Amino acid sequence: MAAMLVGCLSNVVLDYVFIFPLGMGMFGAALATCVAPCIGILISSTHFLRRKNSFRPVRCAFSGKQTRGILSLGVSSLITEVSSGIVMLLFNQILLSLSGNVGVAAYGIIANLALIVVSIFTGVAQGIQPIVSRSFGSGQMRHVKQIFHYGVITAVAFGLLFLGIGWFFSQPIVGIFNQENNLEMERLASQGLPLYFLAFPMMGVNILASSYLASLSKGGPAFVLSVLRGAAAVIPAVLLLSRLFGITGVWLAVPCAEALTFLVFLAMLPFCFRRPQKGSGA
Structure with missing residues (x-):
């Protein structure tokens, strides 16, 4: 929830900063849209960086059946x-x-x-x-x-x-x-x-x-x-x-x-x- 909210609100804030104070126009609006999800991803990634967590990426063998199911x-x-x-x-x-x-x-x-x-x-x-x-x-x-x-x-x-x-x-x-x-x-x-x-x-x-x-x-x-x-x-x-x-x-x-x-x-x-x-x- 924190990642989603911060990601969305940062898009609004960055829109204003890039378009008006920095004068980047439409390019600034597009850039804000690209940067905001990255902020949300960084917040979500902190879960995997902590030592105390019950879920983390592991190396596994490729399974075509599981891939098709996903x-x-x-x-x-x-x-x-x-x-x-x-x-x-x-x-x-x-x-x-x-x-x-x-x-x-x-x-x-x-x-x-x-x-x-x-x-x-x-x-x-x-x-x-x-x-x-x-x-x-x-x-x-x-x-x-x-x-x-x-x-x-x-x-x-x-x-x-x-x-x-x-x-x-x-x-x-x-x-x-x-x-x-x-x-x-x-x-x-x-x-x-x-x-x-x-x-x-x-x-x-x-x-x-x-x-x-x-x-x-x-x-x-x-x-x-x-x-x-x-x-x-x-x-x-x-x-x-x-x-x-x-x-x-x-x-x-x-x-x-x-x-x-x-x-x-x-x-x-x-x-x-x-x-x-x-x-x-x-």
Whole structure:
């Protein structure tokens, strides 16, 4: 926690120092983004440098089976990160063709706000992951169910909270980013914010579900959910809905993709709480 917090806050501080006092401009912003994670890594590394610790790197023989298992569980997170950039590029291109730079600027406001919410959902998912893995490995399925239920309640609560904020405070929020008082951008962003935010209650559960399934060594289902919400559902949705409903279809693409992913997860749910078999190594 200390490493994550110091790493993030140092990015903010270094942004200011590099951009303004040192006058490094955009290069300074990029440099701050590169330096901040290194600070977090240094703080985390102190654990391995201490003499009194129960976990440290050791030399071991290469195992292809273990490597494939590690990669299969981590690929869902990789797809989530990579696909977000691809989807953002596609959204920008479609909005540019529909409403020009003003539409792209409106999407920029919504996307940046959505990134904050996604970070909260990711934090909840990563928070339950080690607890779920430990309980599942020791066969405590009742505890696994409890942690999962707590996580879902937390994710849905945050999703509904931000949905309410988007629906009732869209104009004041957009106004913070609209210092030039561009009326067209304000109109587009204020209309798009509530529609885009419809995705949040389902998005929180989907992000949690992908991490949860990976914690249960179910790399295949976690991969399916990540691919669906990352690209396989949202890309066809935005291409189709933008043709049918114009810019309104763009705002609805993510909620539709998250809804489809949520339905797929519900279909998987009966298979998610099975006890690990003896000798499975889960």
